[in-house]
Amino acid sequence: MATIEIESVECFSSSDDIEDEEMQSLVSSHPHLFSSKNHTVVPSGIAPTSVHELLECPVCTNSMYPPIHQTRVHNRCPTCRQELGDIRCLALEKVAESLDLPCRYYSLGCPEIFPYYSKLKHEAVCNFRPYSCPYAGSECSVTGDIPFLVSHLKDDHKVDMHTGCTFNHRYVKSNPREVENATWMLTVFHCFGQYFCLHFEAFQLGMAPVYMAFLRFMGDENESRNFSYSLEVGANGRKLIWEGTPRSIRDSHRKVRDSHDGLVIQRNMALFFSGGDRKELKLRVTGRIWKEQQNPDAGACIPNLCS
Structure with a gap:
């Protein structure tokens, strides 16, 4: 008190x-x-x-x-x-x-x-309050506005930065049966004048590992609703596709992960996608981000794809 x-x-x-x-x-x-x-x-x-x-x-x-x-x-x-x-x-x-x-x-x-x-x-909900660092690999306590956090991610966390709204993410693990919590990767994308965080990670769900990819928007929730994204993984004639709205970084990384709001791949399916002798995990996740535009005539949203 x-x-x-x-x-x-x-x-x-x-x-x-x-x-x-x-x-x-x-x-x-x-x-x-x-x-x-x-x-x-x-x-x-x-x-x-x-x-x-x-x-x-x-x-x-x-x-x-x-x-x-x-x-x-x-x-x-x-x-x-x-x-x-x-x-x-x-x-x-x-x-x-x-x-x-x-x-x-x-x-x-x-x-x-x-x-x-x-x-x-x-x-507690002011739109002008600072954002927390979206880096998931440590309990980073840095806060600030979006330009500051982008520089912080690049300079202090050495996060890969890419321009464009399509991506091709490759994840390789030599022993997929040894999955520890918070095995993760983070990439930042810049498109439509905004920044997005692509998370890809493995974590324990019950007794078995799962693999998950999801996107977070570096801005407030009301802005994040202007965008959509898709994720796709597949091989051997099978395919999993996820489409959704990126979550704001106002929601913590753990909150988004634990809600399973993204592309979730069970270990057996991930190994099937990897092919070979199933002793090595090789996943390739592709995806794209687009902006939903309001059609003034029809009153409906139409996708605006990044060139």
Whole structure:
């Protein structure tokens, strides 16, 4: 639970309410912080006022929400050092209830202003919040916008980058019966002015390995719906085809993988596609990405294939 040390605000522990005179005293002691009796509104593009800063945890800098506790005396009597229990700063909680503040991502372009207690719900889904790195091979904690993440994938993770919206992916494994979780490959494609992540991996499903290929869109979910993709694998007169919509990288790699939202190949079928003595896995996955365009006359979507 976030706490705060406040020297200029009297904290109360024995009352569930604050008298108007006490609130007026707080307001009068900080007249520059209030634009009206009830609300402080911070326009977009302007840094938060010091009221907002008062409501930030000094350790993690996240906004604090009730119960807000006062830590100046560290919950002990300064004379006898006996524990006093949690001391709530009710005055600061009442100030928080009166505020309208910008989204924490205002510096990244979000123009929205919300009541203080609505901020968290919005910020969890804000379209301007940074994206997480889509690299699946490690617990990478890097976040940023799409151009930054593309450079990060190329420079730090050494991911293969390709231009175009068709691909021919070859996967070879010498001993297909020894499949460990998170055996994976990642390739990034650039087409239609967007970036896509092609994942191909093997993982254990129950007692047997499976092989899976799927595509993720480097952008938000509402944008990803503008695109479709197909994946195809086959040999010996057999063929498996998958068509779908790429998932946004807002969904984690594990979430997409565990939902099986992609081309899933069982080991026996994968070995059949490989041919030979079935002792070596040789899969070739081909695919393409296209953009769905709205036909203004028919009101239907038609594919726009990349040249």
